[in-house]
Structure formats: C-alpha cells, structure tokens
Amino acid sequence: MSSYWYSDRENVIVNTAVAFLIYDCVEDAGFAVGPQGGDGKALQDRSYGQWSRSIAARNGFSPEIRRIPGVLDAQPERSPVTARQQEAETKCYNSVGRAGFPELLQGLAGDQSIQNRIVQTSVALTDRDPEYLSYRRAWEDCVAAKGLKLAGSDSWSFQGAGSKEEEVRMALLDVQCKDSSGGAQIPYDILAQYEAAQMKDHQAELNEVADQKAASVERAKQVLRDHGVADARL
Amino acid sequence: MRGSDTGPKAEAQLNSAMRRVQRWWLVPLVLVLVLAGLGAAYWAGISSAAGAETPQATQQTVPVSAAVERRAVTKQVILSGKVVAGAQSAIKATPGVGIARLVVTSSAKSAGDELVPGQLVAVVSGRPLLILPSGVPLYRDISPGQSGPDIKGLQEALNAFGFPVAATGTFDAGTQEGLSSWYRAAGSKAPTTAADGNGGEAPSTAGVMFRWQEFVQIPGDAGKIASIAQPGTVLGEDGVVASVTIAPDTIVARADVLQAESFPVGAPVTVHAGSAVLDTKVSGISAFIPGAPDSSDIPGKDITLPLAPGTAGLGAGQTVTVTATTEAPTSLAVPLIAIRQESGTAFVDVETGSDIRRVAVTVTGQADGWAAIADVSEVAVGDHVRLP
Numbered sequence: 332m333s334s335y336w337y338s339d340r341e342n343v344i345v346n347t348a349v350a351f352l353i354y355d356c357v358e359d360a361g362f363a364v365g366p367q368g369g370d371g372k373a374l375q376d377r378s379y380g381q382w383s384r385s386i387a388a389r390n391g392f393s394p395e396i397r398r399i400p401g402v403l404d405a406q407p408e409r410s411p412v413t414a415r416q417q418e419a420e421t422k423c424y425n426s427v428g429r430a431g432f433p434e435l436l437q438g439l440a441g442d443q444s445i446q447n448r449i450v451q452t453s454v455a456l457t458d459r460d461p462e463y464l465s466y467r468r469a470w471e472d473c474v475a476a477k478g479l480k481l482a483g484s485d486s487w488s489f490q491g492a493g494s495k496e497e498e499v500r501m502a503l504l505d506v507q508c509k510d511s512s513g514g515a516q517i518p519y520d521i522l523a524q525y526e527a528a529q530m531k532d533h534q535a536e537l538n539e540v541a542d543q544k545a546a547s548v549e550r551a552k553q554v555l556r557d558h559g560v561a562d563a564r565l
Numbered sequence: 566m567r568g569s570d571t572g573p574k575a576e577a578q579l580n581s582a583m584r585r586v587q588r589w590w591l592v593p594l595v596l597v598l599v600l601a602g603l604g605a606a607y608w609a610g611i612s613s614a615a616g617a618e619t620p621q622a623t624q625q626t627v628p629v630s631a632a633v634e635r636r637a638v639t640k641q642v643i644l645s646g647k648v649v650a651g652a653q654s655a656i657k658a659t660p661g662v663g664i665a666r667l668v669v670t671s672s673a674k675s676a677g678d679e680l681v682p683g684q685l686v687a688v689v690s691g692r693p694l695l696i697l698p699s700g701v702p703l704y705r706d707i708s709p710g711q712s713g714p715d716i717k718g719l720q721e722a723l724n725a726f727g728f729p730v731a732a733t734g735t736f737d738a739g740t741q742e743g744l745s746s747w748y749r750a751a752g753s754k755a756p757t758t759a760a761d762g763n764g765g766e767a768p769s770t771a772g773v774m775f776r777w778q779e780f781v782q783i784p785g786d787a788g789k790i791a792s793i794a795q796p797g798t799v800l801g802e803d804g805v806v807a808s809v810t811i812a813p814d815t816i817v818a819r820a821d822v823l824q825a826e827s828f829p830v831g832a833p834v835t836v837h838a839g840s841a842v843l844d845t846k847v848s849g850i851s852a853f854i855p856g857a858p859d860s861s862d863i864p865g866k867d868i869t870l871p872l873a874p875g876t877a878g879l880g881a882g883q884t885v886t887v888t889a890t891t892e893a894p895t896s897l898a899v900p901l902i903a904i905r906q907e908s909g910t911a912f913v914d915v916e917t918g919s920d921i922r923r924v925a926v927t928v929t930g931q932a933d934g935w936a937a938i939a940d941v942s943e944v945a946v947g948d949h950v951r952l953p
Contacts, residue, residue: 388821388863389856496853499864500822507823511927513910 332526335446335540337435339373339399341548344565345432346371347402348551351558352430356423362416368403372396378454378522380487382515384506391498392488392505402555402564432547435540445536453525457518458485460525466517473508630916630949636898638937640891640930642827646818648838648872650881653791654811657804658689659778666690667800673751678790680783680809683726685751687793687806692779693753694806698722699782707775708758711736719775723747741773785811789874815848816870816879818887825850825866827889834870838885841878845870847889893930896937903950904928904936914951915944921951 337345350367357364374394381387386395412420434442437450457463471481474489479501482488489505492498509515530537552565658667670688674680682698697703701718717734723743724730728750730743741755748755756779757772788809794800816836820828828834828847836843849869856864868887872879879885903913904926915922927939938944 385863388823388865494853495855495864496822503821503823511929513927 332437332446332450332530335435335537335544336437337544337548339371339397341544342436343371343399344402344548344555345551347560348554349427349430349432351554353420353423353427356427357416357420360419360423362412362419364416364420365406367406367409368401369405370401371399373399376519377487379515379518380509381502381505382509382519384503384510387502387506388499391492391495391502393498402560432551433543435544435547444540445533446540449526449529449533453522453529456525457522460521463518463521466512469512470508473511474505477504477508479504628916629952631900631903631952633944633946633948633950634898635895635946636935637893637895638898638930638935639932640827640893641932642820642824642889642891644818644820644824644828644868644887644889646816646836646868646870646885646887648879648881648883648885649815649817651810651812651814654784654788654809655803655805656686656694656781656783656807656809658687658694658781658800658806659804660690661692661776661778664690664692667804669794669796669798669800669806671796672793674790674793674807676790676792680788680790682722682783682786683747685753686781688753689800689806692756693748693751695747695751695780697780697782698725699784699786701782703777703780703782706777707736709736709738709741709772709774716740716775719744736775744775745773783809783811787811813874814872814876814879814881816845816872816885816887818868818870818885819854819862819865820868821863821865822853825868827891828868828887832889835888835890836870836879836885837888838878838883841876843872843876843879845872890932893937896929897940897944897946898935898937899950900952901931901934901936903952904938905953913938913944916949916951 347368354364374396375383375386377394381392383395435444435446437447439447474481480490482490489501492501506515509517555565556562660667667689670691672687673685674687680686680696682696684696686694686696688694697719701722702715704715707713707716707719712735714734716736717732719736720730720732720734720740720743723740724732726747728743728746730739731737733740745755755773756776758774788811791808791810793807794805800806828850830847830850832847834845834847836845847868848871851867851869853866854862854864856862870887899913904911905913910925911928912923912925915924922943924941924943926941926944928936929939930937944950
C-alpha cells in the first residue's frame with residue numbers, strides 16, 4: 332500500500348512546493364518572506380507496538396526517528412513579523428491552502444480515499460484473523476507472565492514506566508514476547524496479506540491514485556525548479 | 566661345382582640378401598605402438614570408470630534423524646566489550662630551594678617495577694624522591710620541635726618502614742634519627758636546617774629536617790611503574806618523573822537492561838579476544854547509563870571484569886566478546902540443525918514410521934548445537950526429527 336501514499340521524501344517535496352506558493356502570495360501582498368528549509372523527520376510504524384529489539388534497547392517505546400533530507404538547507408530562525416504581515420500570511424495560508432496538491436498521507440482524520448478505506452478494512456479483518464488472535468493471545472500471556480500490564484484490553488502499549496531504564500526493559504520484554512509468539516512481524520504480515528487482497532479488488536482505482544500521486548510530485552518538483560531549486564536537490 | 570655360384574649372379578643374390586634394413590621407419594613405428602598402447606590404456610580406464618559409475622549412480626540418500634531429548638540447554642548472552650587501560654598517576658618532582666632545573670640523576674626503578682611507600686623512585690637534581698603513604702598530610706617542611714598530624718603520620722610511616730620511632734606527633738630527635746635512617750637506606754642523607762638550599766646534608770642527626778619536596782605519594786599506596794625518565798633526562802615544567810599504573814586494566818562491556826540480568830557481580834563469564842580465552846567473573850556492574858544521541862553505545866549498564874596484569878592477548882584497547890552462560894531448566898531439545906523455518910515460523914519434521922509430520926515449535930534457547938523447544942503435544946522424548 333505504501334506506494335499509493337507519498338513517501339517521506341515526496342511529502343517533503345510537496346510540502347516545500349506548497350510553502351513556496353504561500354510565500355509567493357505573501358510577497359505579492361508586499362511583504363518579504365523566505366522559505367525555512369531544513370530536513371524533515373519520519374517516525375517508525377508502530378501500529379502493533381515496538382517490533383525491533385535494537386530500537387527497543389536504544390529508545391524503549393519511543394519511535395525511531397529517521398531524518399528525511401530537506402529540499403533546502405535550514406535557514407536561521409525568522410524574526411517576529413508585524414501584525415500586518417501576520418495577517419497577510421494567515422490570509423495566504425487560507426487562500427493558497429494545499430494549492431491543489433492532494434493529501435496522500437496515511438492516517439489523516441476523515442480520509443475517505445480508497446487507500447485509506449483499504450487500510451481500515453484490512454485492519455478490521457486482521458483484528459478478527461484467527462492467526463492474529465492466536466498470536467495476540469500468546470503475546471498477552473507472555474507479557475503478563477513477565478509482569479507487564481497493557482494500557483488497554485486491545486492495546487499494544489503498556490501502562491507507564493517509572494524511568495527510562497524501566498521503559499527500555501519493558502520494551503525489550505515486549506519484543507522478546509513477540510519473538511517467542513512467532514515473530515514481531517506477524518501482525519504486519521497478516522495485515523499486508525489482507526491489503527494485497529483488497530488492492531487486487533480495487534486495482535483500477537489505485538492505478539488512478541498512483542497516477543495522481545506521480546503528477547502531484549512532478550508538479551511540485553516543477554514549482555521548486557521555478558523557485559530556483561536545483562534538480563540535484565529533488 | 567659350386568664355384569659357378571660365385572659368379573656375378575650369385576654375388577647379386579648375396580648382396581640382395583645381405584642388404585641392410587633401413588631403420589628410419591622404425592621410429593614412427595615405435596611411436597605408433599606407444600600411442601596405441603596409451604590409447605588402449607585410456608580406453609580401458611574409461612571403461613572401468615564407466616563401469617564403476619553405474620552402482621554409484623544408483624545409491625540413494627540415506628535420511629538422517631536424531632532423537633528428541635530432554636536436557637538443559639544453557640542460555641548464552643554475548644556482549645562486545647573492550648580492554649580499558651587502568652588508571653595512572655604521575656610522580657612529579659618539585660624543585661627545592663636553589664635548584665635551577667630538574668634533571669634525573671639516577672633512577673631506582675624500571676618500567677614494570679612495583680612501587681609501594683618507603684621506596685625510592687629516583688634521584689632528581691641530586692635529591693631523592695621517596696614515597697610516603699598517601700594518608701600522610703604532606704604540605705610543609707618540618708623543622709625540629711614542630712608538631713602536627715603530618716608529623717604523626719610521618720612517624721607511623723617510619724615505623725611501618727622498619728625505622729622505629731615514637732609516634733608523638735612532634736618532630737623530635739627520635740624522629741630525626743628514624744628519618745635519617747630512611748634516607749641512608751635509600752643511599753642519601755637527610756637535609757638539615759643548617760644546610761643551604763642546594764640539597765644540604767647533615768653530618769649527623771643534628772638539625773635534620775623534613776623537606777616536603779623530597780616526598781611523593783601514590784593514590785592507593787600501590788602501583789606499577791608504567792614509564793620512568795632515564796638518568797640525564799631534563800624534566801619538563803610539570804616535573805613528571807614517572808607514570809604509575811595504580812589500577813589494573815579491566816574489561817568493560819555494555820549490556821542492555823535485559824542482558825545485564827545475566828551478568829550479576831560474581832557471575833562466571835568467558836572472554837574471547839582472537840585466540841585468547843579468559844575465564845573470569847564479573848567484578849562490577851554500573852547503574853543504568855542513558856544513551857547519548859550521538860553515541861553508538863546503547864543505553865544500559867557497564868559490566869566490568871578484572872584483568873590480571875600481563876594477561877596475554879588482552880592489551881588495552883583490545884576488543885573482546887564476553888559470554889555469560891546461564892543454566893536453564895530441562896526442556897525438550899533437538900539438534901539445532903533440525904530447526905527449520907518457513908514464513909518466520911520454526912518447525913521440525915518428526916518421523917512417524919515412513920511418514921514425516923511437520924510440527925511448529927517455539928525455540929526457547931540454544932547453545933552448543935542444541936535448541937531447547939517449548940513443550941508441544943506433537944513432540945515427545947524419543948521421537949526422531951529429520952536432519953537436513
């Protein structure tokens with residue numbers, strides 16, 4: 332499914348293009364403004380809790396943060412703007428909006444896209460899958476035997492740890508239990524299988540999404556080129 | 566008469582019979598014969614090999630299996646660590662009054678020598694550097710009649726060195742005598758109040774004083790010379806004469822919080838560094854050390870292992886692995902190679918007569934070529950599992 336959402340890098344490109352268009356609007360209103368630039372960040376997928384022993388040993392339950400190279404170098408902090416400029420910027424944010432770029436991001440509230448519907452359906456099917464349920468029971472028994480308490484009956488998180496050391500310990504035990512229950516990747520594999528089946532049924536619609544995404548990214552790149560960004564940064 | 570046979574015709578016949586056979590053609594003939602022999606031998610070999618191949622080709626792979634056992638499969642936790650050089654302390658000479666520069670006159674010790682209080686380290690600019698116990702408060706010159714805890718400490722030290730004096734806390738004649746004896750034993754003479762600043766020496770104990778610059782201390786009162794300046798060396802401004810290792814090298818390995826549970830203080834561990842193997846015990850475990858964002862070290866606890874001086878193959882900076890082996894309760898166990906995987910699920914092939922049953926298993930530990938598996942109803946002790 333991931334190929335039907337913006338990748339982290341594509342998202343940075345599109346967002347930067349939108350920012351440039353907003354800055355154009357602000358400058359048209361008579362104010363000087365420059366892009367902020369800088370790298371983006373992406374968090375690991377933890378839909379079914381921590382899955383990596385090495386990340387658990389380092390971060391505990393905190394998600395691993397990956398750096399996404401930015402289109403522009405980071406700029407110095409902006410100095411405070413006047414009230415009139417702030418007003419102009421707000422007006423431009425509202426008028427430009429997404430500038431016609433589609434929001435192809437997973438997990439947005441109220442998203443009725445075919446991709447999101449496929450994910451939601453697959454998640455629901457996974458939750459009822461016998462193999463998943465068996466895996467979940469084995470994991471629950473294991474973590475309970477190790478003294479860990481779940482944050483909720485259907486949660487993959489735990490009740491709070493008192494210290495970072497305890498958090499790391501709990502995260503390691505969590506992954507250990509997932510391994511002993513068959514492997515931390517099992518729920519992700521089951522979900523992917525349901526998604527694959529759904530995708531087959533909606534391939535035509537997904538092909539349209541793929542085209543829409545490709546066009547959006549290409550248009551964003553053109554916006555960036557028009558604003559002096561070299562191809563090497565795209 | 567035969568005499569007619571000796572005529573021209575007979576001579577011609579005789580010449581014909583006695584004609585020498587031309588031998589040049591024998592060479593190719595011999596070659597042909599040799600080649601024919603070689604060819605025949607080759608053909609015979611091929612035929613023989615071909616004949617032998619037939620039974621070999623008909624051999625079948627004999628399945629190999631192993632019996633399931635109930636045994637304790639120990640659990641091993643392996644850390645990577647490093648040999649950390651022991652702490653060192655510098656022995657410094659301080660210029661006395663009238664001494665323009667510090668030059669090593671003679672060295673009493675060499676690299677590798679043990680160093681303890683009471684000993685002479687070196688002679689610098691003609692004056693000795695003697696070691697006092699670290700507990701003696703060393704801060705001033707002491708003249709006859711002066712009192713204080715530093716003098717009492719000196720008196721106790723002299724007693725410990727075998728120069729008996731009364732520990733009165735006053736720099737009296739007995740203390741002067743003891744101090745003089747210590748200097749004499751070190752091959753020198755004690756300074757006196759009457760002497761000038763150029764390392765003056767007293768003819769007797771009269772006026773003998775304590776000059777603090779001529780004494781040094783070692784943290785922990787024991788060490789080993791790591792390096793020492795040679796005679797003739799002009800010391801730098803810091804006056805360092807020798808470097809003393811005051812703590813032995815140690816091995817330090819970082820364990821994450823779960824791994825650390827396998828390394829309590831006193832736990833036996835095995836250290837491997839190349840071909841060097843060392844069996845030792847955990848001597849210390851640190852508190853939790855949070856990870857730094859720019860460090861490759863994981864958050865966790867540092868496990869410390871002692872390292873005897875001179876241990877071969879384990880020099881400072883050497884990377885090592887540290888293995889803790891934990892006893893585990895007995896469980897079903899199969900040879901490790903019997904464990905196979907498909908789609909992330911471990912299984913074994915259990916033989917039942919001529920049939921094979923695939924049974925999913927949960928591996929709970931592995932060591933020494935064995936895998937411990939959780940009890941499962943389809944596998945029992947004595948069953949045979951197929952080996953690949």
